[in-house]
Amino acid sequence: MRTQRLLLLVTACALCLAATAQTLDIQAGKRSAPIQPTMYGIFFEDINFAADGGLYAELVKNRSFEFPQDALQGWKAFGKVEVRDDGPFARNPHYVRLSEPGHAHKWTGLDNEGFFGIGLEAGKSYRFSVWARVPLGGSAKLRIEFVDPASAGEQQYFTQEHITVDSREWKLYEVVLTAAQTDPKAVLRIFLESRGSCVDLEHVSLFPTDTWMGHRNGMRKDLAQALADLHPGVFRFPGGCIVEGTDLATRYNWKNTVGPVENRPLNENRWEYTFPHRFYPDYYQSGGLGFFEFFCLSEEIGAEPLPILSCGLACQFQNDDPTAHVPVDELQPYIQDALDLIEFANGSTDTPWGALRAEMGHPAPFGLKFLGIGNEQWGPEYPEHLEPFVKALRAAHPEIRIVGSSGPNSEGDQFDYLWPEMRRLGADLVDEHFYRPYDWFLSQGARYDNYDRKGPKVFAGEYACHASGRKLNHFYASLLEAAFMTGLERNADIVHMATYAPLFAHVEGWQWRPDLIWYDNLSSFRTASWHVQQLYSAYKGQYVLQATVDGAPLTGAEGQQGLFASAVLDGNKVYVKVVNTAAEPRTLRLNFSGLKKKQRVAPLERVRFTTDKLYEDNSLEAPEQIVPETGPLPGDLDATGRGFDISIPPYCFDICVFNLQ
Numbered sequence: 001m002r003t004q005r006l007l008l009l010v011t012a013c014a015l016c017l018a019a020t021a022q023t024l025d026i027q028a029g030k031r032s033a034p035i036q037p038t039m040y041g042i043f044f045e046d047i048n049f050a051a052d053g054g055l056y057a058e059l060v061k062n063r064s065f066e067f068p069q070d071a072l073q074g075w076k077a078f079g080k081v082e083v084r085d086d087g088p089f090a091r092n093p094h095y096v097r098l099s100e101p102g103h104a105h106k107w108t109g110l111d112n113e114g115f116f117g118i119g120l121e122a123g124k125s126y127r128f129s130v131w132a133r134v135p136l137g138g139s140a141k142l143r144i145e146f147v148d149p150a151s152a153g154e155q156q157y158f159t160q161e162h163i164t165v166d167s168r169e170w171k172l173y174e175v176v177l178t179a180a181q182t183d184p185k186a187v188l189r190i191f192l193e194s195r196g197s198c199v200d201l202e203h204v205s206l207f208p209t210d211t212w213m214g215h216r217n218g219m220r221k222d223l224a225q226a227l228a229d230l231h232p233g234v235f236r237f238p239g240g241c242i243v244e245g246t247d248l249a250t251r252y253n254w255k256n257t258v259g260p261v262e263n264r265p266l267n268e269n270r271w272e273y274t275f276p277h278r279f280y281p282d283y284y285q286s287g288g289l290g291f292f293e294f295f296c297l298s299e300e301i302g303a304e305p306l307p308i309l310s311c312g313l314a315c316q317f318q319n320d321d322p323t324a325h326v327p328v329d330e331l332q333p334y335i336q337d338a339l340d341l342i343e344f345a346n347g348s349t350d351t352p353w354g355a356l357r358a359e360m361g362h363p364a365p366f367g368l369k370f371l372g373i374g375n376e377q378w379g380p381e382y383p384e385h386l387e388p389f390v391k392a393l394r395a396a397h398p399e400i401r402i403v404g405s406s407g408p409n410s411e412g413d414q415f416d417y418l419w420p421e422m423r424r425l426g427a428d429l430v431d432e433h434f435y436r437p438y439d440w441f442l443s444q445g446a447r448y449d450n451y452d453r454k455g456p457k458v459f460a461g462e463y464a465c466h467a468s469g470r471k472l473n474h475f476y477a478s479l480l481e482a483a484f485m486t487g488l489e490r491n492a493d494i495v496h497m498a499t500y501a502p503l504f505a506h507v508e509g510w511q512w513r514p515d516l517i518w519y520d521n522l523s524s525f526r527t528a529s530w531h532v533q534q535l536y537s538a539y540k541g542q543y544v545l546q547a548t549v550d551g552a553p554l555t556g557a558e559g560q561q562g563l564f565a566s567a568v569l570d571g572n573k574v575y576v577k578v579v580n581t582a583a584e585p586r587t588l589r590l591n592f593s594g595l596k597k598k599q600r601v602a603p604l605e606r607v608r609f610t611t612d613k614l615y616e617d618n619s620l621e622a623p624e625q626i627v628p629e630t631g632p633l634p635g636d637l638d639a640t641g642r643g644f645d646i647s648i649p650p651y652c653f654d655i656c657v658f659n660l661q
């Protein structure tokens with residue numbers, strides 16, 4: 001009986017303690033580490049139809065007739081259509097010849113299906129362009145149509161324009177069509193209208209005229225805007241595994257993605273067949289969204305460009321055979337690619353690559369500062385391959401900061417082996433990847449607290465909370481990302497960059513989820529994880545402020561009631577980020593210390609990110625069902641003018657904003 005009573009008493013005390021408010025002591029008067037402008041960024045990879053069919057606004061699939069299995073993949077040809085291969089663009093030699101169908105009641109032409117259809121909006125204009133010639137002379141009239149093939153109406157087309165091809169030489173022709181109706185899955189139809197004529201067509205293209213920043217070879221406006229609104233400090237591109245390729249021949253070669261788009265050769269996309277359960281046999285990279293476009297986008301959204309190049313290792317997940325990789329003594333062309341890239345980005349316009357940049361419309365240097373060599377490489381072969389790059393880059397470009405890799409795992413043998421190797425080689429930053437479950441995120445609040453401060457800095461280059469059995473976007477995963485990110489922020493002296501991954505996914509074309517931004521052909525939505533990234537960026541601050549409970553940071557550790565916190569200084573504002581991962585409400589006393597005698601703290605506002613739809617996210621149908629809300633920060637300062645109580649509901653991410661006066 002006595003023991004039972006004692007047990008009850010102990011339990012009651014424990015419960016009582018758990019409910020007791022903790023005091024977060026914020027050293028508001030003492031700036032700690034500066035937060036790098038690059039801290040929160042974005043990572044682009046052409047996975048999930050992120051480039052062609054996604055961010056890249058081209059609406060025609062297989063525009064150059066180069067898909068290797070079938071030059072007419074994505075097209076439906078009718079009448080007399082012949083594929084030929086002596087076209088005007090050496091690296092994309094195929095084109096089609098349209099000839100007289102041979103009967104007055106037959107037609108010659110082509111339909112293009114686009115990427116999961118062609119998305120058109122009523123009243124918006126689209127630029128159709130084509131390289132063409134009339135090989136036999138004379139002229140040929142083409143009718144260009146937007147078609148709804150499933151229409152039960154009088155006619156299938158809803159918009160029509162004409163082009164007359166009148167030269168024996170290859171020339172660019174174009175016409176702007178204004179869509180008469182909205183159709184997410186239209187077809188582009190080209191009729192050879194004039195009888196008795198013959199016409200050659202190459203690089204058939206259709207872009208909205210209203211692209212991001214109005215660029216001709218442009219990006220989808222809503223998707224680029226979703227990147228700009230993240231205010232990213234760094235922009236990593238072009239991947240990911242596509243940097244490595246399933247084999248070296250199909251690795252991402254930046255040199256194939258610059259210069260005139262018509263002559264950028266097609267490349268296989270490894271995500272075409274990486275997952276047989278999400279299989280896309282028509283997934284290729286046109287290269288239309290290439291390194292020039294990535295650099296321009298970086299500049300336009302204010303992010304430091306961070307290109308990643310192949311280190312001569314093909315994807316190690318897919319290649320056990322050592323002969324799949326480049327022997328170390330044959331790496332020179334790969335090293336030259338890296339040196340040439342720096343020249344392309346930063347070189348003067350009288351260097352060959354700098355001249356190409358100028359020719360493409362950007363004479364001013366892009367100001368490249370960072371370069372990654374290798375993606376998610378591992379084993380002794382990685383440092384062996386990296387070393388000659390480091391030597392060559394240091395000798396020619398000591399100003400460039402080199403990013404190395406710690407492999408595909410957040411811990412373990414490879415990770416433990418690679419970090420010291422990166423230190424030995426003098427990498428400036430080490431890229432860490434972690435797609436991990438709930439428990440991992442909940443347990444990693446203090447991950448960087450004891451990292452060696454002397455070595456390279458951390459680039460958390462790919463991460464997302466992946467729950468087993470629930471590998472999709474939902475609020476709870478984003479909440480745990482927010483909790484984890486307090487640890488990135490508190491350790492801004494060593495963590496210099498962090499990018500969630502992957503960035504984009506087409507709802508009909510994804511291979512990997514969760515992802516940050518989803519879309520179909522006409523609309524898009526920003527996930528809860530996007531909002532977390534956005535909030536961290538918007539409330540990044542300039543300096544870390546020490547914030548501790550009984551001398552220890554709030555990292556969700558035992559006894560800390562599922563709370564995570566960080567604090568930063570931004571001018572004279574203090575942002576306190578608190579994440580409650582518990583199912584119960586919590587209270588927290590904020591105590592601002594280290595201030596000058598006359599200094600006061602004034603509560604300004606609170607940004608609250610929470611929902612009762614824990615395992616849901618935004619969607620195309622409800623794009624804003626889970627969004628942060630900004631309002632006044634309720635409560636009063638205590639008599640000292642430095643203590644403030646906040647209460648945080650269950651499963652909630654709050655940013656409390658104060659003014660230092």
Ligand code: AHR
Pocket residue numbers: 045047239240241242375376408433462501502512
């Ligand atoms: O983001 C998807 C993939 O995850 C990346 O391509 C690769 O780097 C990682 O394995």
